[in-house]
Amino acid sequence: MSADATRRPAGAERPAGRHRVAVLVRPGVLPLELGLVHQLFGAAVSAGGERLYEVVSCAPKPGLVRTDADFEVSVERGLETLEDADTVIVPASHDEDEDCAPDALAVRTLRELRRDGRATRIASICTGAFVLAAAGLLEGRRATTHWLSAERFRERFAGVDLDPDVLYADEGDVLTSAGEAAGIDLCLHMIRRDHGAGVANDVARRTVVPPHREGGQAQFIARPVPEPGVSSTGAARAWALEHLDRPLSLRELAARESMSVRTFTRRFREEAGMSTARWLAEQRIERARQLLEETDLPVDRVAERAGFGTGTSLRQHLHAALGVSPSAYRATFRGVRSGRDDSA
Structure with missing residues (x-):
């Protein structure tokens, strides 16, 4: 099995205009984490069907690399690949991370990327955060890792502002995520940041995963799947998504599930990992992003249809969520999915 989906020889030039994502593969790598990076970034395409990313894999020692399963992966490239990457992603390794002994050459290479002043974006999945921390990339910054490894991480890297309760943490040029499934959320978040909600949602549809889970959502949700005989809030959430353009009260949503407001509020938080108000705000932001990217509607009409009422x-x-105005957001991301360059 080859971990290099592009199958081009080492050192070959990247296709023009593509953002290069390099995945650092170490012994004991988790196959799911390695595969999800290739799958998600590889599925991102422009309006004309052109791939937006080139995904390549590299290893401290090219060749066959052990995974934590009963097979190996063939990685043709070495760490020099990182020098030409726009984004570097470090999946977890059960061989190294849990013992706090990440590969010294990999750590040194990541450290040198920062020392040279390059604008490379560096991200980790799960306990790959140990490598970033060992390289000094997380010092004084907010980060996350798998909650089971949080105490071990804190003991070794006291200078990192660790938040083990979130799915991912975005510090701009350095990002970290929790367990394997949170790696999906992180990759979609980076695609959304690069190319807008339309491209990210398209990738999510292609791979049949939820299009957006906010990074601040809790890693561990008490009741992710309703227990037999226990009512869920899923129907109310589905109905709310169909009616985001109108005011939605807790009482109204609870009534759709034949629950008291108190019971509905508790169940909603258990299942969604956040309050009803926060969930609605996030869904409305996502709806507004979609409308700004995919329609010519004036800002006031986008506001109405997304449930914000006024422009x-x-x-x-x-601005609070993304730091930009609606017109600036549209100018940045409208052309990717529509093939247009307008910023109205």
């Missing part, structure tokens, strides 16, 4: 309210919420 002023939308501007305030979008």
